Amino acid sequence: MWLSKISEFLTNNSAVGNLTILYKEGIMIDPEKAYKKILENTSRTVELKPCSLTDSIGKILGEDVFATENIPPFDKSTFDGFAFASKKTKNASAEKPITFEVATQIPAGETIIKNKYGKLEGKAVRIMTGAPLPEGFDCVIPFEKVEGYNDKIVLKIPLFYKENVSSKGEEIKKGEKVLEAGTKISPFHIGVLSSLGFREIKIKKAPTIGIITTGNELVEVEKTLEKGKIRNSNKYYLLSYLQSIGYKTLFYGNVHDSLDDLKQKFHKALTKVDFLITTGGVSVGDYDLVPRALKEIGATQIFWRVNMKPGKFMHFSIFNNVPIFSLSGNPAAMTTSFKTMVEKPLLKSNGYSNIGNELMSESVSAFLKQSLKKNSCSHWRLIRARRWIEDGKLYCKPVEKDKTGISSTIIGANGIIVIPPYSSPVKENDLVDFLSFNELKEEF
Numbered sequence: 119m120w121l122s123k124i125s126e127f128l129t130n131n132s133a134v135g136n137l138t139i140l141y142k143e144g145i146m147i148d149p150e151k152a153y154k155k156i157l158e159n160t161s162r163t164v165e166l167k168p169c170s171l172t173d174s175i176g177k178i179l180g181e182d183v184f185a186t187e188n189i190p191p192f193d194k195s196t197f198d199g200f201a202f203a204s205k206k207t208k209n210a211s212a213e214k215p216i217t218f219e220v221a222t223q224i225p226a227g228e229t230i231i232k233n234k235y236g237k238l239e240g241k242a243v244r245i246m247t248g249a250p251l252p253e254g255f256d257c258v259i260p261f262e263k264v265e266g267y268n269d270k271i272v273l274k275i276p277l278f279y280k281e282n283v284s285s286k287g288e289e290i291k292k293g294e295k296v297l298e299a300g301t302k303i304s305p306f307h308i309g310v311l312s313s314l315g316f317r318e319i320k321i322k323k324a325p326t327i328g329i330i331t332t333g334n335e336l337v338e339v340e341k342t343l344e345k346g347k348i349r350n351s352n353k354y355y356l357l358s359y360l361q362s363i364g365y366k367t368l369f370y371g372n373v374h375d376s377l378d379d380l381k382q383k384f385h386k387a388l389t390k391v392d393f394l395i396t397t398g399g400v401s402v403g404d405y406d407l408v409p410r411a412l413k414e415i416g417a418t419q420i421f422w423r424v425n426m427k428p429g430k431f432m433h434f435s436i437f438n439n440v441p442i443f444s445l446s447g448n449p450a451a452m453t454t455s456f457k458t459m460v461e462k463p464l465l466k467s468n469g470y471s472n473i474g475n476e477l478m479s480e481s482v483s484a485f486l487k488q489s490l491k492k493n494s495c496s497h498w499r500l501i502r503a504r505r506w507i508e509d510g511k512l513y514c515k516p517v518e519k520d521k522t523g524i525s526s527t528i529i530g531a532n533g534i535i536v537i538p539p540y541s542s543p544v545k546e547n548d549l550v551d552f553l554s555f556n557e558l559k560e561e562f
C-alpha cells in the first residue's frame with residue numbers, strides 16, 4: 119500500500135518522477151554497480167610478450183618470476199675487516215686476548231680457489247666488504263674493533279658463527295618465487311630482477327584503445343578558433359594519459375553529429391581495437407546520437423546514465439567483445455568518469471593485479487578542511503579536490519570552481535571526494551572518502 123503511494127508521489131513530482139523512470143527502465147545505475155558491470159564485461163585473456171629489463175618500467179609482469187640464482191651467491195663479508203673461524207675465537211677476552219697472524223687479503227670480486235692463499239687454518243684473513251669468505255671461515259670483525267693492522271692482530275672478544283656475514287641465499291633462495299604475475303614493474307623490481315640476472319622478462323601486451331570524439335563545435339589545437347567553436351581537449355587528455363601508461367592508441371578523428379558518420383566510424387574502429395572510448399553526444403540533446411548509433415550497429419547496452427555528478431551521462435556497451443566506454447563530452451564530466459569508471463577497469467583487464475573489485479577499493483579517509491557548500495542530494499557527488507598531510511593527518515578540500523562545466527581547475531586536484539546520495543550535510547573536520555588520482559601510478 120505505502121509503496122504504491124510513494125510511486126504515485128514520484129510520478130506526480132516531475133523532477134523525482136524522471137529519476138524514477140530512469141531507474142525503472144534499468145538505465146540509471148549507481149556508480150558502484152556500474153563499476154562492477156564494467157569489471158564483469160572487461161575481463162579478458164591478455165597475450166604476453168618479451169620485454170628487455172630496461173624497457174619494462176611501468177609494465178605489467180606477465181608471469182611469476184622464480185629465482186634462478188641464490189642472492190648472495192656465496193657467504194660474503196658485510197664489513198671491511200678480518201675473517202676468522204669462529205671456533206678459534208671463542209676464548210678471546212679483554213683479559214686473555216688472542217693474537218692472530220694475518221694470512222692474506224681478499225678484495226670483493228675475488229674468487230675462492232682452494233689453497234690459493236696457502237694454509238689458512240688458525241689464522242685471520244684481511245677481507246673487504248662483499249668479498250667471499252674462504253673455506254673454513256665463518257665470521258668477520260670490522261677493522262676498528264681490533265688492535266694491530268699489519269701482520270698480526272689482537273682479538274679481545276669472541277665472535278659468533280656468521281657474525282657480520284651475509285649467508286648464501288639469505289636474501290633470495292634459488293627456486294623461490296620473487297615476483298607475482300600482475301605486478302606493475304618499478305625500479306625496485308628492476309633492481310631485484312637484474313641482481314638475479316634477468317635480461318628479459320615476459321610482460322602483458324598493452325591493449326589498443328580507440329578514441330573517437332564527437333561534436334560539430336570541436337576544433338584541433340592547430341586550427342583557428344572561430345565563433346561558437348571550442349578546442350577538442352578531450353582528445354589530448356585521453357591520448358596523452360593512455361600513452362603515458364604505455365597503451366597503444368588509435369585516434370579515429372572527431373565525428374560530426376551525424377548518425378551515419380558515427381555508425382561508419384564505430385564499425386571501422388571496432389574491428390581494430392581492444393577497447394573503444396568515445397566522448398560527447400551521450401545526453402538527451404537533439405544531436406546526442408552516440409547511444410542510438412551504437413544501438414543501430416548492434417552494440418549491446420550494459421548501462422546508460424550513472425547516478426553521479428559530474429559524469430551522469432556515461433553509456434557503456436559491448437560490440438563483438440569490445441567494451442565501449444561512451445563518456446560525456448563535458449571535459450570535467452569526462453575526466454571524472456574516466457578516473458572513476460574507466461582507468462582502473464582498463465588496468466585491471468590488462469592484468470594489473472593491485473586493483474580491488476570495488477569502486478572505492480582504493481579510497482582513503484581524509485578530514486574535510488572546510489564544510490561543503492551543497493547539502494544532501496539524490497546522486498553521488500564527485501568533487502575534484504586536493505589532499506595533503508598536515509600535523510600527521512590527511513586533509514582534503516575541493517578545488518575552487520568545481521562546477522561541472524568548469525574543467526581546467528582539475529589541474530589543482532589530486533583526487534576526488536566521493537559523497538554518497540542522501541548524506542547528511544558534510545562539515546569541516548568530517549571524515550570523507552577520497553579517491554586519489556595518483557594512487558595507481560605513483561608506486562615508485
Ligand SMILES: Nc1nc2c(c(=O)[nH]1)N[C@H]1C(S)=C(S)[C@@H](COP(=O)(O)OP(=O)(O)OC[C@H]3O[C@@H](n4cnc5c(N)ncnc54)[C@H](O)[C@@H]3O)O[C@H]1N2
Nearest residue numbers: 331333349350351352398399400401406431446447448451
Ligand atoms: N536536457 C538536459 N541537458 C543536459 C543535461 C540534462 O540532464 N538534461 N545534462 C547536462 C550535463 S550535466 C552534461 S555533463 C552534458 C552531457 O552532454 P554530452 O555528454 O552529450 O556531451 P555534449 O553535449 O556533446 O557536450 C557537452 C559539453 O562538452 C563540450 N565538449 C564536447 N566534446 C568535447 C571535447 N572533445 N573537448 C572539449 N569539450 C568538449 C561541448 O562543447 C559541450 O559544451 O549534458 C548537459 N545537458
Ligand code: MOO
Nearest residue numbers: 428429430431451
Ligand atoms: O551529469 Mo554531467 O555528466 O554532471 O557533468
